[in-house]
Amino acid sequence: MEKIRKNFGFGCMRLPMIGEDVDMEQTKQMVDCFLEQGFNYFDTAHGYLQGKSELALKECLTSRYPREDYVLTDKLSGSYFKKEEDIRPFFESQLAACGVDYFDFYLMHSQSTTNYQHYRDCRAYETAFALKAEGKVRHVGISFHDRAAVLEQILTDYPAIEVVQIQFNYLDYDDVAVQSRKCYEVCRRHGKPVLVMEPVKGGSLVNLPDDAKAVLDALHGGSPASYAIRFAAGFPGMLMVLSGMSSMEQMQDNLSYMKNFTPLNNAERTAVSKVVEIFRKQDLIPCTSCRYCTDGCPKHISIPDLFAIMNTKHTHHDWNADYYYEDVHTGPGSRASDCIRCGQCERVCPQHLPIRQLLQDVAKEFEKG
Numbered sequence: 001m002e003k004i005r006k007n008f009g010f011g012c013m014r015l016p017m018i019g020e021d022v023d024m025e026q027t028k029q030m031v032d033c034f035l036e037q038g039f040n041y042f043d044t045a046h047g048y049l050q051g052k053s054e055l056a057l058k059e060c061l062t063s064r065y066p067r068e069d070y071v072l073t074d075k076l077s078g079s080y081f082k083k084e085e086d087i088r089p090f091f092e093s094q095l096a097a098c099g100v101d102y103f104d105f106y107l108m109h110s111q112s113t114t115n116y117q118h119y120r121d122c123r124a125y126e127t128a129f130a131l132k133a134e135g136k137v138r139h140v141g142i143s144f145h146d147r148a149a150v151l152e153q154i155l156t157d158y159p160a161i162e163v164v165q166i167q168f169n170y171l172d173y174d175d176v177a178v179q180s181r182k183c184y185e186v187c188r189r190h191g192k193p194v195l196v197m198e199p200v201k202g203g204s205l206v207n208l209p210d211d212a213k214a215v216l217d218a219l220h221g222g223s224p225a226s227y228a229i230r231f232a233a234g235f236p237g238m239l240m241v242l243s244g245m246s247s248m249e250q251m252q253d254n255l256s257y258m259k260n261f262t263p264l265n266n267a268e269r270t271a272v273s274k275v276v277e278i279f280r281k282q283d284l285i286p287c288t289s290c291r292y293c294t295d296g297c298p299k300h301i302s303i304p305d306l307f308a309i310m311n312t313k314h315t316h317h318d319w320n321a322d323y324y325y326e327d328v329h330t331g332p333g334s335r336a337s338d339c340i341r342c343g344q345c346e347r348v349c350p351q352h353l354p355i356r357q358l359l360q361d362v363a364k365e366f367e368k369g
Contacts, residue, residue: 009041145350148182202288234263293345
């Protein structure tokens with residue numbers, strides 16, 4: 001942890017794309033800019049961008065800079081191992097994909113009630129601690145998507161866990177489902193540094209409803225993203241706040257206020273509270289577009305995109321929403337009404353959304369004909 005230079009990290013789940021491929025040239029420019037400005041923390045996982053994130057980091061970062069210049073985090077995802085013997089070969093394949101011989105942080109990925117027992121049965125934690133003892137991992141941690149009581153159990157079972165990555169933003173702070181505040185408090189009680197994911201909630205706190213945006217604009221300060229990221233970074237014990245930046249413009253905006261970080265002041269905190277009140281009245285679908293649900297969907301329904309379109313229509317009454325539904329994000333066999341209700345999506349959703357019911361709602365809204 002001593003290698004970390006600043007409290008803001010490059011989340012590599014939403015890299016710039018050209019069609020189905022990572023835009024390598026823009027990603028190189030973003031990596032260069034990030035390091036030049038004094039930041040050095042990068043976060044990836046094998047499933048990000050269908051396996052392309054790790055490979056992009058090899059081409060854009062690890063093959064171009066000395067190993068001591070950056071801090072690299074990767075994750076052990078439950079879908080890539082069925083038994084204990086699968087874990088080491090998978091881990092070695094991740095090192096190779098990233099082009100490194102060790103990870104600074106290795107996290108048990110997306111821990112929750114639904115998959116924790118699988119990690120225990122396969123001795124995943126014990127394997128990760130062994131990899132640390134061998135020098136192939138510097139720090140072992142978890143990324144977590146569930147209720148605070150589940151986190152309490154995991155940290156009690158495995159006190160050697162060194163860091164915890166949680167979803168934390170001002171909208172989820174007191175949310176009943178996400179329980180950001182309660183999870184943060186569990187981390188503090190156990191003395192674990194916190195890594196923050198989804199500080200802008202998948203873009204929801206950037207593309208604000210007009211009345212919410214007006215509240216922040218009245219501060220005459222930074223961008224909507226600046227208030228969300230600074231909110232998360234301002235709590236004691238926050239080791240790192242990650243941002244999934246997908247353009248140089250986003251990166252430059254983020255770095256402008258994180259280079260010399262200051263927490264929110266009282267006026268800014270009051271404004272953020274007003275924005276939360278506005279969101280609570282909107283009744284939007286709290287999807288973060290992580291896309292875990294799409295990987296296993298037998299009908300290839302672009303679930304996060306359909307939810308985003310629904311939210312856009314609800315928030316902005318955007319006439320373009322119907323066009324995007326019909327002509328951009330659906331096709332024969334992949335409309336919301338084509339859901340076969342298998343439940344695969346709900347089993348992996350970090351937000352625990354009732355996706356099958358929500359898809360029915362989307363179909364009612366956009367497939368009236």
